Amino acid sequence: MTHSRRAEPLLGFLVLAALWLIAVDVFRLVDPLLLPPLCDVILRLVELITNGSLTRDIAATLARWIQGFGLGIFLGTSLGLLLGIMPRIYRIVGGPLDFFRGIPVTAIFPLFLMIFGIGDASKIAMAFLPTFLLMIINASYGVIHTSPERRRALQIFGANRIQVFYHVVFFEALPQIFIGVRLSVSLSLMVTVVSEMFIGTDTGLGQRIYDSYLTSSVSTLYAYLLVLGLIGYGLNKASVYLEKRTIFWAGRA
Amino acid sequence: MKIQLILLVSLFLVSLSAQAQEPKTLMFCRPNNAVSALAYIAEQQGYFRDEGLNVIFLTTTNGKICQDDLIAGKADVAAYAEVPLNYIAFTGTTLKIIAQTGINPETALVARQDKGIRDEKDIKGKSIAYLPGTVSYIYLAHLLEKTGLSLRDIHAVPLQPPAMPEALQGGMIDGFVMWQPWGDEAIKNLGSNAIRLYDPKLYNYASIIAITQKFADRPRDVEALLRALLKSESYLHTHTKEAITFLANVIKFDQGALERDWPHYEYKIKLDNSLITLMENNAHYIVRDDPNFKDKAIPNFKTIIDPTFLRAVAPERLEQGLFK
Numbered sequence: 001m002t003h004s005r006r007a008e009p010l011l012g013f014l015v016l017a018a019l020w021l022i023a024v025d026v027f028r029l030v031d032p033l034l035l036p037p038l039c040d041v042i043l044r045l046v047e048l049i050t051n052g053s054l055t056r057d058i059a060a061t062l063a064r065w066i067q068g069f070g071l072g073i074f075l076g077t078s079l080g081l082l083l084g085i086m087p088r089i090y091r092i093v094g095g096p097l098d099f100f101r102g103i104p105v106t107a108i109f110p111l112f113l114m115i116f117g118i119g120d121a122s123k124i125a126m127a128f129l130p131t132f133l134l135m136i137i138n139a140s141y142g143v144i145h146t147s148p149e150r151r152r153a154l155q156i157f158g159a160n161r162i163q164v165f166y167h168v169v170f171f172e173a174l175p176q177i178f179i180g181v182r183l184s185v186s187l188s189l190m191v192t193v194v195s196e197m198f199i200g201t202d203t204g205l206g207q208r209i210y211d212s213y214l215t216s217s218v219s220t221l222y223a224y225l226l227v228l229g230l231i232g233y234g235l236n237k238a239s240v241y242l243e244k245r246t247i248f249w250a251g252r253a
Numbered sequence: 254m255k256i257q258l259i260l261l262v263s264l265f266l267v268s269l270s271a272q273a274q275e276p277k278t279l280m281f282c283r284p285n286n287a288v289s290a291l292a293y294i295a296e297q298q299g300y301f302r303d304e305g306l307n308v309i310f311l312t313t314t315n316g317k318i319c320q321d322d323l324i325a326g327k328a329d330v331a332a333y334a335e336v337p338l339n340y341i342a343f344t345g346t347t348l349k350i351i352a353q354t355g356i357n358p359e360t361a362l363v364a365r366q367d368k369g370i371r372d373e374k375d376i377k378g379k380s381i382a383y384l385p386g387t388v389s390y391i392y393l394a395h396l397l398e399k400t401g402l403s404l405r406d407i408h409a410v411p412l413q414p415p416a417m418p419e420a421l422q423g424g425m426i427d428g429f430v431m432w433q434p435w436g437d438e439a440i441k442n443l444g445s446n447a448i449r450l451y452d453p454k455l456y457n458y459a460s461i462i463a464i465t466q467k468f469a470d471r472p473r474d475v476e477a478l479l480r481a482l483l484k485s486e487s488y489l490h491t492h493t494k495e496a497i498t499f500l501a502n503v504i505k506f507d508q509g510a511l512e513r514d515w516p517h518y519e520y521k522i523k524l525d526n527s528l529i530t531l532m533e534n535n536a537h538y539i540v541r542d543d544p545n546f547k548d549k550a551i552p553n554f555k556t557i558i559d560p561t562f563l564r565a566v567a568p569e570r571l572e573q574g575l576f577k
Contacts, residue, residue, distance in 0.1 A: 033324050113416055117425045200412035214386030216340040217545035
């Protein structure tokens with residue numbers, strides 16, 4: 001990739017920033033209670049970084065997210081692989097799985113609040129649930145759609161079920177598993193932040209965003225949104241990078 | 254030709270007068286609580302219609318959302334507590350308070366006795382839930398000052414109102430500071446283990462009527478709105494029992510609790526120095542506790558109050574000499 005192509009996404013951000021600067025900072029075309037001057041937002045961001053509060057909030061949110069997301073990936077993938085190699089059981093549990101996946105996860109807030117309380121457990125559970133369901137479905141789908149010819153070929157050469165699973169099924173399911181991972185990254189982060197907002201907590205980006213909203217501290221609100229956007233963008237890029245490194249053969253004949 | 258011209262002019266004048274008699278539409282945002290009492294009664298009794306207004310209501314769960322609707326231009330007028338306006342006054346706003354409609358005594362500390370809270374000063378070291386940026390925070394700030402404590406002396410837990418009774422019952426918090434009906438709901442759940450510590454002298458929030466600049470440019474409609482609300486106020490005082498039954502039903506308050514607290518409510522449309530003092534006191538707490546407002550100058554709250562309309566409708570409701 002040439003340097004100029006690498007710089008293209010950065011150019012998009014710069015254009016956006018320039019438009020903001022011109023429309024709000026220079027010409028004051030928008031009510032500052034809806035969109036504050038970019039300079040105010042940047043100054044506020046610097047303050048939040050230097051006083052250490054931003055680091056605490058990022059750490060708190062990421063800690064909740066990684067616990068829910070990590071557990072969801074591990075358990076969801078394991079169960080999905082297992083269900084994929086047992087199609088009969090998959091057909092039985094497939095319906096209930098789709099049913100639970102159909103419920104918007106945010107609608108489950110009150111239930112999780114009753115079960116897990118207002119502490120971190122409810123927020124971790126909220127990040128866990130969509131990841132878990134997405135991973136079960138994607139992992140089992142990946143296994144079910146592995147090539148029967150490749151499996152049979154290996155069996156002809158005397159491979160046992162574990163060997164067939166390891167050498168064919170698992171690797172063929174990996175691209176589909178990574179689709180689940182990419183979808184879960186942003187969904188679980190979103191749910192973690194929303195649960196911080198609506199359940200409440202001492203620390204965390206969601207709580208800070210909601211506090212800023214309640215107190216009409218619009219510059220602070222935008223500063224936190226910028227940080228959250230950067231985290232989401234970074235995590236998404238990291239998952240794409242990991243996917244490319246791990247399943248480098250995907251998409252090739 | 255002359256006859257045709259006369260007919261045309263007459264037709265034009267008739268259509269103009271018909272337009273003048275058409276009710277003027279306005280969007281009124283109200284949270285579904287006691288702050289909106291006068292608006293609910295005016296709607297039920299048809300006072301808005303009598304004043305030639307076609308009011309479309311936007312009902313929300315809290316006043317902050319109504320203020321957002323005003324800023325976004327989705328509402329022309331809103332009834333809510335003074336605290337959200339307190340915050341935007343620091344940034345500067347074109348919204349104007351045209352009247353204070355009352356004083357609301359709903360906010361209180363509700364706590365668990367088995368956690369050792371029997372008196373206000375017992376909250377030291379305890380987990381107390383509150384909602385930042387709202388009357389809940391302002392009441393807590395007053396309470397801490399009264400007991401000689403600061404936010405650092407308690408474990409202050411930011412929490413959403415519907416989660417508070419549940420969290421208190423589950424023992425996840427030791428108490429909370431919140432408006433109704435959440436306090437009474439917690440008492441209902443916990444029974445004799447719950448204690449409601451309410452000091453009527455500590456802090457009662459004001460209900461206000463705020464309008465947009467665009468609506469202020471329709472002075473006749475603003476005055477009609479105030480006349481309708483004045484009729485509501487009068488109804489509230491002459492038909493108190495019916496009003497309580499009606500309000501408890503529409504805002505989903507326990508009627509017994511509303512009757513119990515009714516003597517502390519004050520429904521009186523006015524504009525006087527007490528509102529300015531209240532907002533200045535709130536602002537001092539905000540500057541002291543909220544890092545977003547640290548070192549900011551206390552705004553001049555007189556500038557966001559517009560007495561023009563109340564002066565035109567009921568000049569005796571204005572404090573003499575306060576507004577030019």
